[in-house]
Amino acid sequence: MFSSQEKFIAHLKKGDSTAYSYLVELYYKKLCDYASNLARDNFKSEDIVQNVIVRMWQNRKNLNHNVSIKNYLYKSVYNEFVDQYRKDIAVTTLEKKYVQGLDFVFEAQDEEETKRLITLIEREIEQLPQKCKETFLLNKKEGLTYIEIAEFNKVSVNTVEKQMGKALFILRKKMKEKAYYFFFMLFGLNKLKILDLQKK
Template identity: 45%
Template sequence: MYKNNIDFIDHLKRGDEKAYVYLVETYHKPLFNYVLSLNADRALAEDIIQTVFLKTWEYRKRLNPNYSLKSFLYTSTYNEFINQYHKHRAFSILEKKYIEALDEVVSEIDNKNLLEQKIALLNRGIDLLPPKCKETFLLSKKEGLTNIEISEYLNVSIKTVEAQLTKAYKVLKNKIGKQLKSMLFLLFGKVNRVKL
């Protein structure tokens, strides 16, 4: 159908849909099997292959006719697999931390009402923080800003930010106790930067 790799890529670059169909028909099964050899999840493999084909079509004008299309597709598939793996892994770590925090709190507070009371107490504690202290704390926990970002945003030194956060943690720890770290994670869904 196509004389060689250069001719085939030339058709793709010109937006020839028949060339795209040929690409999918020729490489779908081998690429799918390749992803399955890396991970047994068939749904994930299908997603990865679809993404690779779509990206290949979107960036077809940049394809290098002197580079093997087969090698390009396998490299793209591997890179997409790595991207997906890191995404899922990061999500799993966060999910695991959240479950651990929930278990920690629930194991120490069997009563659901007591858990709600603790969350209400934490929210009240945050509301009662001095204004600058509260603002700094919420920028850190709720907005997820780093200390440097907070210092730039509030136009104060990093030392001031650290002092305000330390003060907030101290006040809240006195109200909540040793479960503060877990409670904050449950409330804001972020791992604390300050060691409690």
């Protein structure tokens, strides 16, 4: 379709949708296979590749005319996998800490106390800054990935990450220990939905 790598990159830098479609058609499946070999998880591998392609498209104006697109993409997928792996390790360590605290949360399994904690958590989420709240609910309640949220809100993935980080920081700061253990179990471990729990 493109007579040379340089022309292909030039069209990408211009924001040519044809060049973008060609890029996805040519590399998406191959990159997913590569990422799957690294992550051993089809869903995670697709998430990795989507992150890489979206980020490259958002930063396309910075592409070097002499770069090998193939090498660039494969290296980016590897780096994204490493970044996610490091985050997973951190989350796993954090989860262990909170699993140890679950007995503290349910030391008195009182239905009224559970409802009180759910109401408290819902109130704190409702009081988040608007953008943070929207991002948090799209991710934790609707199950959208960061990429899907970025596309839905027409913002960068980095913006979504910052909004989620800010939301979690605010919630952690406002909640007392017991409420935060409960919050973490709902949204961190089992990914349950507050509204669904309230209906039961």
